[in-house]
Amino acid sequence: xxxxxxxxxxxxxxxxxxxxxxxxxxxxxxxxxxxxxxxxxxxxxxxxxxxxxxxxxxxxxxxxxxxxxxxxxxxxxxxxxxxxxxxxxxxxxxxxxxxxxxxxxxxxxxxxxxxxxxxxxxxxxxxxxxxxxxxxxxxxxxxxxxxxxxxxxxxxxxxxxxxxxxxxxxxxxxxxxxxxx
Amino acid sequence: xxxxxxxxxxxxxxxxxxxxxxxxxxxxxxxxxxxxxxxxxxxxxxxxxxxxxxxxxxxxxxxxxxxxxxxxxxxxxxxxxxxxxxxxxxxxxxxxxxxxxxxxxxxxxxxxxxxxxxxxxxxxxxxxxxxxxxxxxxxxxxxxxxxxxxxxxxxxxxxxxxxxxxxxxxxxxxxxxxxxxxxxxxxxxxxxxxxxxxxxxxxxxxxxxxxxxxxxxxxxxxxxxxxxxxxxxxxxxxxxxxxxxxxxxxxxxxxxxxxxxxxxxxxxxxxxx
Numbered sequence: 001x002x003x004x005x006x007x008x009x010x011x012x013x014x015x016x017x018x019x020x021x022x023x024x025x026x027x028x029x030x031x032x033x034x035x036x037x038x039x040x041x042x043x044x045x046x047x048x049x050x051x052x053x054x055x056x057x058x059x060x061x062x063x064x065x066x067x068x069x070x071x072x073x074x075x076x077x078x079x080x081x082x083x084x085x086x087x088x089x090x091x092x093x094x095x096x097x098x099x100x101x102x103x104x105x106x107x108x109x110x111x112x113x114x115x116x117x118x119x120x121x122x123x124x125x126x127x128x129x130x131x132x133x134x135x136x137x138x139x140x141x142x143x144x145x146x147x148x149x150x151x152x153x154x155x156x157x158x159x160x161x162x163x164x165x166x167x168x169x170x171x172x173x174x175x176x177x178x179x180x181x
Numbered sequence: 182x183x184x185x186x187x188x189x190x191x192x193x194x195x196x197x198x199x200x201x202x203x204x205x206x207x208x209x210x211x212x213x214x215x216x217x218x219x220x221x222x223x224x225x226x227x228x229x230x231x232x233x234x235x236x237x238x239x240x241x242x243x244x245x246x247x248x249x250x251x252x253x254x255x256x257x258x259x260x261x262x263x264x265x266x267x268x269x270x271x272x273x274x275x276x277x278x279x280x281x282x283x284x285x286x287x288x289x290x291x292x293x294x295x296x297x298x299x300x301x302x303x304x305x306x307x308x309x310x311x312x313x314x315x316x317x318x319x320x321x322x323x324x325x326x327x328x329x330x331x332x333x334x335x336x337x338x339x340x341x342x343x344x345x346x347x348x349x350x351x352x353x354x355x356x357x358x359x360x361x362x363x364x365x366x367x368x369x370x371x372x373x374x375x376x377x378x379x380x381x382x383x384x385x386x387x388x389x390x391x392x393x394x395x396x397x398x399x400x401x402x403x404x405x406x407x408x409x410x411x412x413x414x415x416x417x418x419x420x421x422x423x424x425x426x427x428x429x430x431x432x433x434x435x436x437x438x439x440x441x442x443x444x445x446x447x448x449x450x451x452x453x454x
Contacts, residue, residue, distance in 0.1 A: 043197070
């Protein structure tokens with residue numbers, strides 16, 4: 001979806017036409033779900049929050065400003081929603097920028113870890129990444145943001161983002177190769 | 182064995198995503214609940230608005246009464262002053278006349294002086310027939326002045342109320358007003374270029390960086406030849422110009438670059454190679 005198409009959806013939403021929201025949902029619901037899942041690590045919570053995301057989007061459509069990049073705008077809203085949810089659940093444990101391995105301070109969804117076949121899938125490999133690395137991977141591969149946009153979203157230097165992404169992809173490849181062997 | 186992470190990621194997304202139709206049904210149910218909640222609260226908002234309006238009318242009425250009263254008092258005072266002034270002028274004229282008369286007829290001094298003094302005294306005191314008329318005239322003048330003041334206030338009143346009502350409406354229903362005004366501001370991409378507003382320099386530079394970043398990372402651009410790259414770049418900078426981020430730009434072919442001047446007179450170059 002281009003910026004112009006997104007803006008026309010926003011105009012429909014402001015006029016209380018649900019087709020605008022439906023078009024955005026069709027284009028981005030899966031990616032938004034992935035961004036949220038990367039933070040909350042639970043499919044159920046991610047689904048609930050995705051639903052909350054689109055309801056929130058409906059109410060704040062008039063706050064979108066043309067020229068700011070619609071994908072980054074959506075990602076910021078989704079990320080903030082997920083982080084607020086995490087803070088409510090685990091206020092003493094949350095460390096967004098932690099470089100520790102499989103998001104050590106946030107419990108993952110138990111169903112994935114227990115599944116034998118899950119170890120061979122990318123989903124299992126992604127769960128091995130730190131919170132910071134996983135966010136970058138989901139934003140880069142899912143929402144298709146540029147490193148510059150990701151850097152602005154996370155409030156980090158662009159070089160750091162690019163380095164973390166490379167490291168995350170190398171990790172994923174290594175995990176997948178080891179599982180294959 | 183090498184892995185295409187992007188391809189694997191997309192496949193994984195398809196497998197692990199939720200039931201999208203079910204999720205949309207859930208979102209629509211949430212929207213329906215919100216709409217019901219909005220319709221329930223509307224009467225309360227209308228009631229508050231009318232109560233606020235009555236308050237404004239009461240304040241305006243008090244202000245009108247106070248202004249009218251002050252106006253009447255001022256006119257009364259000035260009317261009295263004028264009457265006293267007129268009397269003092271006529272008495273001084275009479276005194277001058279009597280002195281001249283004294284000077285001219287000194288031989289009949291006592292009788293004339295007495296007569297003049299009597300005349301002076303008589304003239305100092307209000308001549309009821311004349312002054313009554315004068316007073317009546319001044320009261321009438323006051324009345325007409327008050328009437329004029331009241332008419333002017335009456336003319337002002339409906340406008341003031343209309344203004345206050347619109348302000349009150351704005352205060353009570355901010356969402357619709359914001360939507361209207363935001364809608365207008367979002368039309369920047371379709372504004373007449375002659376009427377466009379320039380962005381702040383920082384905002385403009387950010388917009389230029391964002392859009393050029395997106396352009397050079399897009400698949401279409403990466404696969405394009407030089408002339409197509411120039412076309413794509415021109416489209417981007419035309420949009421930046423319409424949005425007010427860029428004041429001017431030039432595309433050079435050898436080497437393929439764009440020289441631009443962003444809002445705030447900041448110059449830049451983008452390499453298209």
